[in-house]
Amino acid sequence: MAKLTIPAQELMYSGHAACPGCAAALAMRLVLKGLGPRTVVSIPACCWTVIATPYPTNALGVSVFDNPIESTGASLSGLRAAADALGYKDFHVVGFAGDGGTADIGLQALSGMLERRTNAIYVMYDNEGYMNTGVQRSGATPQGAWTTTTPVEGTSRGKPEAKKDIMGLVLAHRPTYAATLNPAFPEDFVRKVEKARDLTGSRFLHVFTPCPPGWKYSSEESIKLGRLATDSGIFPLFEAENGKVRITRKGGALKPVDEYIHAQGRFRHFTPEDIQAFQAEVRLAWERLLRLEKESL
Amino acid sequence: MTRLVMSGAYAQSYAALLAKVQVVSAYPITPQTSIVEKLADFVATGKLKAEYIKVESEHSALQVCVSAAGLGARTYTATSSQGLLLMHELLHWASGMRAPIVMGVVNRAVAPPWDIGADHTDTMSQRDTGWVQIYAESNQEVLDTVLQAYRLAEDPMVRLPVMVTEDAFYLSHTVEPVDVPSQELIDRFLPPRDARAVLFPGVASRLGSFTGPDHYVEFRREVARAMDRVPATFAAVEAEYERLTGRSHGGPLSTYRTDDADAVLVTMGTAATTARGVVDDLRAEGRKVGLAKLRMFRPFPTLAVRDLAATVDRLGVMDRSYTFGATGPAATEVAAALYTSPHRPTISGFFAGIGGRDVTPGEVRRMFGALLAGEPTDVRWIDLEEQQELKIHG
Amino acid sequence: MIASELLAQAAFLDGREPQSFPFFGVERRGAPVTAFARIDDRPIQLRTSIEHPDVVVVLDPGLLHTTPVTDGLKEGGLLLVNSRLPPEEVVAPASVRRATVDATRIAVAHGLGTASTPIVNTAVLGALAKAAGVVTLDAVQRAIDQFVPGHRPENRLASSDGYESVRLAGPMEHGAPVLAHRLTPLITVPEGPLATRPSSDLHTAAWRTLTPVVHLEKCTRCNFCWKFCPDDAIGFDSNGFPVIRLDYCKGCGICAAECPPRTIEMVAEA
Numbered sequence: 001m002a003k004l005t006i007p008a009q010e011l012m013y014s015g016h017a018a019c020p021g022c023a024a025a026l027a028m029r030l031v032l033k034g035l036g037p038r039t040v041v042s043i044p045a046c047c048w049t050v051i052a053t054p055y056p057t058n059a060l061g062v063s064v065f066d067n068p069i070e071s072t073g074a075s076l077s078g079l080r081a082a083a084d085a086l087g088y089k090d091f092h093v094v095g096f097a098g099d100g101g102t103a104d105i106g107l108q109a110l111s112g113m114l115e116r117r118t119n120a121i122y123v124m125y126d127n128e129g130y131m132n133t134g135v136q137r138s139g140a141t142p143q144g145a146w147t148t149t150t151p152v153e154g155t156s157r158g159k160p161e162a163k164k165d166i167m168g169l170v171l172a173h174r175p176t177y178a179a180t181l182n183p184a185f186p187e188d189f190v191r192k193v194e195k196a197r198d199l200t201g202s203r204f205l206h207v208f209t210p211c212p213p214g215w216k217y218s219s220e221e222s223i224k225l226g227r228l229a230t231d232s233g234i235f236p237l238f239e240a241e242n243g244k245v246r247i248t249r250k251g252g253a254l255k256p257v258d259e260y261i262h263a264q265g266r267f268r269h270f271t272p273e274d275i276q277a278f279q280a281e282v283r284l285a286w287e288r289l290l291r292l293e294k295e296s297l
Numbered sequence: 298m299t300r301l302v303m304s305g306a307y308a309q310s311y312a313a314l315l316a317k318v319q320v321v322s323a324y325p326i327t328p329q330t331s332i333v334e335k336l337a338d339f340v341a342t343g344k345l346k347a348e349y350i351k352v353e354s355e356h357s358a359l360q361v362c363v364s365a366a367g368l369g370a371r372t373y374t375a376t377s378s379q380g381l382l383l384m385h386e387l388l389h390w391a392s393g394m395r396a397p398i399v400m401g402v403v404n405r406a407v408a409p410p411w412d413i414g415a416d417h418t419d420t421m422s423q424r425d426t427g428w429v430q431i432y433a434e435s436n437q438e439v440l441d442t443v444l445q446a447y448r449l450a451e452d453p454m455v456r457l458p459v460m461v462t463e464d465a466f467y468l469s470h471t472v473e474p475v476d477v478p479s480q481e482l483i484d485r486f487l488p489p490r491d492a493r494a495v496l497f498p499g500v501a502s503r504l505g506s507f508t509g510p511d512h513y514v515e516f517r518r519e520v521a522r523a524m525d526r527v528p529a530t531f532a533a534v535e536a537e538y539e540r541l542t543g544r545s546h547g548g549p550l551s552t553y554r555t556d557d558a559d560a561v562l563v564t565m566g567t568a569a570t571t572a573r574g575v576v577d578d579l580r581a582e583g584r585k586v587g588l589a590k591l592r593m594f595r596p597f598p599t600l601a602v603r604d605l606a607a608t609v610d611r612l613g614v615m616d617r618s619y620t621f622g623a624t625g626p627a628a629t630e631v632a633a634a635l636y637t638s639p640h641r642p643t644i645s646g647f648f649a650g651i652g653g654r655d656v657t658p659g660e661v662r663r664m665f666g667a668l669l670a671g672e673p674t675d676v677r678w679i680d681l682e683e684q685q686e687l688k689i690h691g
Numbered sequence: 692m693i694a695s696e697l698l699a700q701a702a703f704l705d706g707r708e709p710q711s712f713p714f715f716g717v718e719r720r721g722a723p724v725t726a727f728a729r730i731d732d733r734p735i736q737l738r739t740s741i742e743h744p745d746v747v748v749v750l751d752p753g754l755l756h757t758t759p760v761t762d763g764l765k766e767g768g769l770l771l772v773n774s775r776l777p778p779e780e781v782v783a784p785a786s787v788r789r790a791t792v793d794a795t796r797i798a799v800a801h802g803l804g805t806a807s808t809p810i811v812n813t814a815v816l817g818a819l820a821k822a823a824g825v826v827t828l829d830a831v832q833r834a835i836d837q838f839v840p841g842h843r844p845e846n847r848l849a850s851s852d853g854y855e856s857v858r859l860a861g862p863m864e865h866g867a868p869v870l871a872h873r874l875t876p877l878i879t880v881p882e883g884p885l886a887t888r889p890s891s892d893l894h895t896a897a898w899r900t901l902t903p904v905v906h907l908e909k910c911t912r913c914n915f916c917w918k919f920c921p922d923d924a925i926g927f928d929s930n931g932f933p934v935i936r937l938d939y940c941k942g943c944g945i946c947a948a949e950c951p952p953r954t955i956e957m958v959a960e961a
Contacts, residue, residue: 002913002931014923014939015890019720020898021943025921038498042364050719052890055512055880058503059890063496065367066505067360068386074357078320078364078372081348083498085319085370091498109360112353186918212943213720218805220944220957223919395883456882503886515880523882 006190007033016059018051021219023209024125025051026183031123034193037062039092040079045069046098047132070105072097073113076120093120099140100130103166114173114202121196121203127211135214139164144274146266167206171240176201179239182208184226188248192239208235216265228260233286245296257282299477305468308436308475309375309401310335312443314345315483318373322350322361327413328469329377329403355380359387366396367504369492375401378419391458392427392520397450398458399443405465406652414653415464417618421626427520429459429527430595432565436475438546439463448534451490454526467567478542486541524596549598555587560611560668563589563631568615568656575661586665591627599634606635611668612642617650624675649679694812695726701826701834702730710735721898721941723754730825746823750811757897761787762870771822773811778860785866792818792857801845807901813846817853828854899942901957903935909954916946
């Protein structure tokens with residue numbers, strides 16, 4: 001057998017209730033591989049509330065704490081405070097929240113936690129919408145995408161607004177560590193989790209998690225889409241340690257976005273002009289990131 | 298034991314200090330601020346060894362406590378008015394999680410219009426959240442009750458959060474002498490938290506979870522049962538506290554000169570002090586009146602109210618808040634408690650002290666006057682009658 | 692769920708009083724779900740789940756092995772299953788009439804859904820119109836025209852095919868009696884909501900429509916299949932070859948798609 005390139009330990013149990021092909025499930029599996037069993041995961045209302053399976057079962061081989069959708073950041077501060085007060089050593093405090101629970105309704109608590117320098121790891125798994133409630137748009141939904149609240153009919157042509165720059169918002173707080181992760185690149189993914197694990201202070205991981213029912217593609221394509229998103233520059237992989245930005249995957253020229261767009265039902269209505277506009281935005285963001293890498297200190 | 302002149306706000310802070318709370322969260326709101334400022338001092342000077350989390354909202358303040366309690370820490374926070382309303386969602390989380398949090402609440406009016414005066418609307422809006430609610434009358438009672446609250450909250454028979462409330466300014470910013478028990482005494486009364494049924498590092502389990510109708514009702518019933526066990530547990534806690542300190546505040550419904558009374562007025566919070574004075578005056582005038590101070594509003598002391606009602610024909614209930622479209626919350630509950638009682642006195646509802654308006658001896662006299670005259674009413678806005686009177690006489 | 696609502700719409704077009712509702716549980720793509728429908732000539736004065744149905748319709752034949760679908764079914768009731776099998780081969784209690792329709796084949800033939808996730812609702816409704824007579828085929832097709840968002844001609848044809856091809860059989864000669872609908876048992880819970888049983892107690896095989904089959908002769912033991920499995924449903928044998936844990940595999944197909952030498956094939960379940 002080829003050597004395993006990621007840790008063998010499994011702390012996400014089978015039998016969980018994620019949809020077939022769910023990248024958010026794979027993301028949890030990889031995060032816990034990097035952290036180990038002495039971990040508490042605070043989970044707000046999101047897909048993972050349900051994926052973790054109903055009482056009396058639990059899908060994770062760690063401590064799990066439920067919190068309401070908007071207060072994951074505060075929950076991490078509370079868990080860490082208790083762990084410190086009770087003298088728990090080598091104990092990882094982790095949030096695992098969706099994009100809506102992080103970048104929309106949870107932004108205030110996240111900002112508070114980052115500003116307080118809470119010694120915890122905040123993972124945002126980004127499936128680009130409110131998927132647990134049946135695919136409504138969030139601040140993280142990309143421009144033009146179909147959702148049930150940004151339909152493609154009548155005068156509506158998908159989401160009119162651009163996706164929030166979540167990493168920009170996070171980096172403005174200058175956390176100890178922030179990185180983008182993609183389960184299509186498991187080695188890079190686990191390396192970043194382990195790096196975050198070994199640092200202290202506030203750490204933020206933005207994880208790209210394609211969603212078959214929400215993005216309307218066939219379940220076996222989750223990894224392919226993740227790879228395309230990074231290779232097309234739509235979800236570039238980078239990390240920032242104390243503000244210093246480093247792009248962790250730079251594979252020559254970016255692929256055109258076309259293949260990524262065409263693979264998903266949520267972009268089915270895109271005209272060639274729409275794709276061009278999408279492409280232009282991606283190129284701009286990529287150039288901004290390159291500049292940031294060069295200029296950040 | 299030391300005797301210090303301190304505010305009702307500081308009485309909360311000193312109690313948290315003596316309780317050796319491990320996690321404090323704080324977001325400022327008038328008139329709660331001096332509670333958490335004093336705690337910041339205690340932590341900064343090393344008197345209190347606690348993690349002090351300065352949060353960005355009251356919602357987060359209570360989340361910090363709920364999460365910290367979930368790992369087994371003893372927690373404290375304090376708030377008031379709008380802050381308590383913002384916490385509303387987390388209040389349910391705290392009780393559902395069976396988190397033994399103790400929270401100080403300074404009762405303050407709810408906007409709009411903005412008003413920072415004493416008013417019970419803030420806590421009355423939270424009466425269905427599964428928290429024990431205890432209303433204090435004096436700074437001494439604040440300090441003693443916060444300490445008792447930790448014993449009650451953490452008791453294995455209860456394990457529910459407790460809010461200890463005090464009227465804005467009438468207590469929070471009023472200084473008066475307070476007996477502060479010694480740390481050694483309180484250490485005997487309140488041992489470290491027994492952190493059972495919480496998350497523990499390295500042990501896979503999920504606190505909170507989700508269910509369908511198949512388990513949800515069972516968990517709700519557990520909360521209800523815990524509430525039902527509060528009266529007996531609280532009685533034991535109070536008895537032990539009295540044994541150690543010599544002080545008791547008289548159970549969930551504390552009565553004064555009610556034995557042969559023709560009329561009894563039920564009040565909450567600081568209005569009781571003034572009303573007690575009026576009772577003495579009226580008794581001196583030969584009128585048989587008494588006072589019942591409703592200390593505990595949740596769980597509602599139904600049996601104590603029935604015992605009281607068995608001896609009196611006219612009951613008045615003074616509310617410091619109003620339920621729009623219904624009537625006073627305390628008056629409603631008193632009436633409900635007596636519906637199946639063999640002896641049912643007439644019940645009159647009075648609204649007084651709304652939004653920080655003074656509850657004067659004259660007003661209390663008018664309430665007793667109405668009771669003795671045998672004119673039961675559903676709604677009397679005593680504050681406004683005073684105003685009209687002033688107009689007439691001025 | 693969609694089939695149930697469409698049935699209600701069709702019954703309404705027939706001039707009757709329908710009621711349809713889903714059982715709100717863990718609703719996930721592929722996860723088994725239950726929906727209820729009542730049809731009457733008068734407005735329905737009941738808002739509860741159905742404990743004693745006249746008809747049970749099973750859209751996924753795999754559920755017959757995992758779920759007690761006929762519990763509570765009325766004497767002489769009908770069990771309609773989406774299955775390639777003839778109805779005589781469907782195991783059911785003694786008092787239950789049986790019917791089968793190969794709705795998956797019909798759906799795929801008309802381009803409704805994919806082989807891994809066929810959309811069988813309209814073919815099954817056509818079959819139901821014939822087998823149970825609770826609704827007319829005409830009403831089903833009018834409901835399709837009004838309420839199905841896409842592929843209306845194909846869905847109409849699927850319903851006709853379902854109507855024409857459904858096969859009926861009487862009760863089994865030596866079938867067991869119908870079991871009573873299972874009541875919620877009295878349970879005790881800890882005082883706090885603390886869940887401690889691992890989710891691996893729950894099997895998710897019923898979610899699957901396609902099954903991965905590993906052709907070991909081409910396998911390079913690169914372990915990509917293991918690495919990318921969102922369900923942790925792949926282990927290794929003592930030689931390092933992958934073993935699919937079929938109790939948990941949901942059939943997403945990621946292992947097959949990501950396998951560099953393409954040694955994994957997704958095969959339709961029998």
